[in-house]
Amino acid sequence: MKVWVDRNICDNHGQCAIAAPDNFSLDADGVLQYKEDFPDADLEYIEDAMDVCPVQAIFLKGEQ
């Protein structure tokens, strides 16, 4: 599975970067940067990030 953020919805609040800092961060301009791939053990944190996103812009895509 890969992380996918819908950039049309993402508003760069950065709550995902609090929930899963290894995968999401805001750059110096406050724009979200993220990694599509993540270790299995981090799934729980990715799910927290998806849940907490105020505008619900984070999705998981594909099966392993």
Added chain:
Amino acid sequence: MPTTADTVPYLDISASDFAMASEAVRDARDAHWYARTNYGIAVLSYEDVSTLMKSPRMIQGSAKWPQHHGVHDGLFHDWWAKNLLVLEGEDHHRIRRLANPAFSPRKIKALGDRFDELANELIDQWIDSGEVEFVEGFAAPFATRVLCIMLGIDEDEWPTINRLASTVGAALGVNIKAEIQEIDAALEELHRYADQLISDRQQNPKDDFVTRLVDASRDGDSLSDAQLQNLLVLLIFGGMDTTRNQLGLAMQSFIRQPHQWELLASRPEELAEAAVEESLRVNPTTRWVTREVVDTFQHKDLTFHPGDTVHMFTYASGTDPEVFSDPTRINLEAERKPHYAFGGGVHHCLGHFVARSDMQAALPALATRITNLGIVEGGDEWMPDSGNTGPVRLKIAFDKREASETAQG
């Protein structure tokens, strides 16, 4: 180097007749993206509120609120200093990380039917009388009983919780010092409620919100009893007045636009979300959000310096004609950009999924049961339209909607 030009508009935000929903504020926004005020910079335009609200170069601006108003010790002072609203950096993130899963929208959604039942139960109490004082008859009991449902407090105790939350809420008013004894006493009672809930769920875990907070853990870390207590009190403090006020403001907006109310009544499930978002956009209870600058930085023609106070004007940005067509009016069928009535960035409102979910139950329940709404002459009284606003009293006359009307949907 001068950072403000003479052409930048000025707003006296302490004036007794200052109002957010006014020509003065809209004219200022149309003239320039920000205004100077007697107490900091006011950011007015949608584009700039959107950018600066989330800026990592600013922190939440009310950490020293009690001190600025002469309160230097006591229960409220100490509670405020440790609450999530004013914590920053890793102290803030750690608690948010632990607390967030309890607020998962999936978990909150499961409560939608219960919120809907509650709304209808309250409406039943006055629907045959053709008139209701909306704050007392709906907004206050609804907002407080939603909290009771969330926290697992007996709903019959809502008047007590309502009284305590309102008293502590007065701490955000400029009269905090005069009222601090009552505020501290109410806070002590809220602490007792919180302690009871925490120890009960520690001994008897349930499938509920408080248990999820009590059990929350991550990488071996969990919330201490003191942190749990602080957080539960924050939920009561932050969740009651805001929801009560927002429901009253939503009614005010829909009373001005009966066609939109009828549209909601005809397609309640489909338009519930738009009804809540549009009410928040055109008539937010949180009229501004305050930040304090921590790093020097340039934004457009303005240099921000550490210690500067910056207000993000949510009403002005939510009704910016650059971004919204027919900006001050609700349009349930329009595509709208997101508003900032819940703030933004790392301090984005923690309870917004709860607020959205309960209001998405309340507004359609009301719309499908009452029509021809009007404010009874002399029956309304409002808080000042500045900080957090809403109706003190809102007497509404209405017709009971006939069953056949709602069936047309």
